[in-house]
Amino acid sequence: MTVQDFISKPYSNTVESGNYTWASPSNIALVKYWGKKAYQIPENPSVSFTLDACKTVTTLSFTKKKNDGMFSFDVYLEGKRQDDFKPKIQTFFERIELYMPFLKDYHFKIETANTFPHSSGIASSASGMSALAMCLMSVEQELLTPVSGTDETFLKNNYRIQKASFLARLGSGSACRSIEGSLVVWGAHPSIEGSSDLYGIKYPYKVHDNFKDYHDTILLVDKGEKQVSSTVGHNLMYNHPFAQERFNQAGSNLSRLIAVFESGDLNTFIEIVESEALTLHAMMMTSTPYFILMKPNTLEIINKIWAFRNHTGIPVCFTLDAGANVHVLYPDKVSDQVIEFVKNELAVHCQNGQYICDSIGFGAKPVGNE
Ligand code: DP6
Numbered sequence: 001m002t003v004q005d006f007i008s009k010p011y012s013n014t015v016e017s018g019n020y021t022w023a024s025p026s027n028i029a030l031v032k033y034w035g036k037k038a039y040q041i042p043e044n045p046s047v048s049f050t051l052d053a054c055k056t057v058t059t060l061s062f063t064k065k066k067n068d069g070m071f072s073f074d075v076y077l078e079g080k081r082q083d084d085f086k087p088k089i090q091t092f093f094e095r096i097e098l099y100m101p102f103l104k105d106y107h108f109k110i111e112t113a114n115t116f117p118h119s120s121g122i123a124s125s126a127s128g129m130s131a132l133a134m135c136l137m138s139v140e141q142e143l144l145t146p147v148s149g150t151d152e153t154f155l156k157n158n159y160r161i162q163k164a165s166f167l168a169r170l171g172s173g174s175a176c177r178s179i180e181g182s183l184v185v186w187g188a189h190p191s192i193e194g195s196s197d198l199y200g201i202k203y204p205y206k207v208h209d210n211f212k213d214y215h216d217t218i219l220l221v222d223k224g225e226k227q228v229s230s231t232v233g234h235n236l237m238y239n240h241p242f243a244q245e246r247f248n249q250a251g252s253n254l255s256r257l258i259a260v261f262e263s264g265d266l267n268t269f270i271e272i273v274e275s276e277a278l279t280l281h282a283m284m285m286t287s288t289p290y291f292i293l294m295k296p297n298t299l300e301i302i303n304k305i306w307a308f309r310n311h312t313g314i315p316v317c318f319t320l321d322a323g324a325n326v327h328v329l330y331p332d333k334v335s336d337q338v339i340e341f342v343k344n345e346l347a348v349h350c351q352n353g354q355y356i357c358d359s360i361g362f363g364a365k366p367v368g369n370e
Contacts, residue, residue, distance in 0.1 A: 001162060001196060001198060001199075002198075003198065006099045006162075006163050006166050006167075006198075007098060007099055008099065008100070008101060008140065008144070009144065011101075011102065011140075011143035011144060012143075012144065012145075013142065013143050013144070013145070014143075015062075015064070015139075015142050015143060016063070016064045017061075017062060017063040017064060018061070018062060018139070018142065019059055019060060019061040019062065020059070020060050020134075020135045020138035020139065020366070021057065021058065021059040021060075021135070021366070021367040021368060022057075022058055022131045022134035022135050022138070022364055022365065022366055022367060023055050023056070023057045023058075023131065023364065023365050023367050024055055024056055024058070024127050024128075024130040024131035024134060024178050024179070024363070024364040024365075025050055025051045025052060025053075025054060025055040025127055025130075025178055025181075025361050025363065025364070026051045026054040026055065026056075026116075026122065026124070026126050026127045026178065027048040027049060027050045027051055027126055027174065027177045027178050027184065028048055028049050028051060028216050028319060028321075028327050028329075029046050029047070029048040029174065029177075029276075029319070029321075030046075030047050030048060030049065030257065030272070030273050030276065030319065031044075031045070031046050031047045031250050031253050031254045031257065031272070031276050032046055032250065032276050032277070032279070032280045033046035033173055033174060033186065033187070034233070034234065034237060034246070034280055034283060034322075035234055035237030035240075035243060035246070035247060036173060036234045036237075039095075039170075040095075040169050040170050040173050041197045041198075042173060042186065042187045042197060043237065043243070043247045044187060044246075044247040044248075044250035044251055045185060045186065045187030045188060045189040045192070045195060045250065045251060045254050046174075046177070046185070046186055046187055046250065046254075047183065047184065047185045047186075047203065047254055047257060048174070048177045048183075048184055048186075049181075049182060049183060049214055049216065049329075049360045050177070050178060050180065050181030050182050050183075050184060050360060050361050050362065050363055051216060051358045051359070051360065051361055052358055052359050052360060052361025052362075053115060053116075053356065053357070053358040053359070053361075054114075054115060054116045054122060054127065054218070054356060054358050055114070055115050055127050055131075056112055056113070056114050056115075056124055056127035056128045056130075056131045057112070057113050057114075057115070057131065057367060058110060058111065058112045058113075058128065058131035058132055058135055059109075059110075059111045059112075059135070060108060060109070060110055060111075060132065060135035060136065060138075060139065061108065061109040061111070062106040062107070062108050062109075062139055063106060063107050064105060064106055065105065065106060065107045067104045067105050068104075069104060070104065071090060071093045071094075071103060071104060072104075072106075072107040072108070073086070073089060073093075073107065073108040073109070073110060074108075074109050074110070075089060075110045075112070076109070076110065076111045076112065077112055077113065077114075078112075078113045078114075079111075079113075088125075088171075089110065089132075092129065092132070092170060092171040095170040095171075096136075096167050096170050096171075099163070099166070099167065100136055100140060100167070102139065102140065102143055106139075110132065110135075112128060112131070112132075114127065114128075116356055117223070122218065122220075122325065122356075125171070125172035125174070125175060125230065126172060126174040126175045126177070126178045127175075127178055128171075128172075128175075129168050129171030129172040129175035130164075130165075130168040130171075130175040130176070130178035130179055130364055131364065132168075132171065133164050133165075133167040133168035133171060133175070133179070134164055134179070134364045134366075136167065137160060137163065137164045137167070138366070141160070161179060161180060162198075162199045162201075163199075164179050164364070165177075165179045165180075165186075165199035165200045165201075166198050166199040169186070169198065169199060169200075172230070173186075173230075173234075174186075176199050176200040177200040178200075178363065178364065179200065179363050179364050180200070180201075180202050180362070180363040180364075181202075181360065181361050181362035181363040182212070182360040182361065182362055183202070183203035183207060183211070183261070183360075184200040184201065184202060184203065185200065185201055185202075185203050185254070186199070186200040186201075189251060189254055189255070191255055191258060192204065192205075192254070192258070203261065205258060205261065205262065206261065206262045207261045207262075208261060208262060208263060208264030209264065210264035210266060210331050211261060211264070211269075211331070212360075213331060213332035213333075213359070213360070214329060214330070214331055214332070214359065214360050215328075215329070215330050215331070215332060215335055215338070215357070215358070215359045215360075216327050216328070216329055216358045216359065216360070217327070217328040217330075217338070217339070217342055217355055217356070217357050217358070218325055218326075218327050218328075218355060218356040218358060219301060219325060219326040219327075219328060219342070219346055219347075219349070219350050219355045220325055220350050220351050220352075220354040220355060220356070221295055221297045221298050221301070221324040221325050221326060221349060221350055221351065222295050222297075222323065222324035222325065222351065223351050223354075226322070226323060227291065227293060227323070228284065228291050228293065228322060230322065233284065233322050236283070236284065236287035236288075236289075237283065237287070239288075240283065240286070240287050241286070242283065242286060243283075246279065246283060249279065250276075253272050253275070253276060256268065256272055257269070257272060260272065266315040266331070267315070269315075269317075270309075270315060270317040273317055273319050273329065274317050274318060274319070276319065277318065277319040277320040278320075280320065280322065281293060281294060281320060284322070293322060293323055293324060294320070294324055295324040297324070297349035297350070298320070298324045298325075298326055300349045301318070301326045301346050301349050302318055302326070304345055304346060304349075305317065305318050305326075305328065305346075308341055308345070312337070314330070314334045314337055314338065315330065315331065315334065316328060316329070316330040316334065316338050316341075317329050317330070326346075328342060328346070332359075339357070342355060
């Protein structure tokens with residue numbers, strides 16, 4: 001597939017107005033995307049677990065307007081107008097206009113809500129941008145075919161799914177990994193057939209049962225606004241002294257994971273996943289300017305996870321995003337012990353004792369569009 005393949009066929013239908021709702025989840029990267037080229041092309045391939053409970057539900061209402069060469073839209077978060085979201089959506093519309101040529105023909109009302117607290121420090125860009133991309137795909141579907149409300153068919157149509165992921169990527173890179181589940185690869189990798197820099201694909205090879213029911217308990221260490229936005233963060237990889245080595249390492253970690261996913265080798269999985277998290281933070285500590293995004297409680301939690309694992313042999317590990325929160329990853333078979341451990345030993349290091357229990361999920365879903 002090339003970018004040209006995502007340019008629409010001429011639309012055969014006229015549609016005056018309507019609305020679509022999609023729910024789309026967040027995802028947690030095992031091999032991290034950190035560093036990108038122009039047009040949201042990643043410097044290295046990444047792989048993530050799609051989550052289930054942490055998601056964004058977005059309703060897109062649209063009414064025909066005169067095409068005056070301008071985008072027209074309003075954004076609401078949990079019922080309140082959110083004008084500070086507009087620049088990001090304006091940029092998104094500009095990037096996707098070529099592939100969604102109807103955008104200037106409508107006024108859009110975008111109503112969005114997250115299942116997780118907005119100020120939790122959990123990035124909503126992956127779930128938010130993928131939900132919006134799915135809503136736009138529904139509108140396009142209606143313009144292409146005479147039948148409305150056919151959203152479920154997307155989920156069976158590979159091209160439509162790829163286009164949804166392609167669009168989501170142009171909103172936020174990691175969003176392209178939220179359309180499907182439960183293990184998604186984004187970025188061309190020589191050993192992963194069908195992988196592409198343009199969109200995420202379902203991991204195409206054998207996955208051992210060990211990885212089919214993973215949990216992610218998200219410890220909310222710091223619920224404040226992100227100290228480093230993802231745009232600023234990715235830019236730190238330009239002229240970074242270790243960048244090229246890091247991009248190569250991500251590729252080889254993904255190669256190693258192919259064997260791990262097949263064999264179910266949890267020790268190697270843990271070694272790769274924790275190293276990826278610490279490397280992401282090491283990149284931020286060694287860039288110019290430099291940042292420390294972990295908090296003392298992040299380190300307290302990491303040390304306790306290591307001690308607990310050494311002591312009990314339970315295969316629990318952590319990963320981090322570009323912030324202080326800790327994602328605790330473990331297979332279902334040890335979930336009772338790990339939840340007890342989280343409650344008794346880790347919750348004290350969370351802001352107001354808060355954490356979110358999530359597990360792997362299967363991607364975006366239409367909500368009542370039929
Ligand atoms: C650390 O997808 O938020 O979570 O493309 O600029 O929107 P943009 O960046 P974004 O970056 C996510 C970075 C990460 C790692 C990952 O999810 O792979």
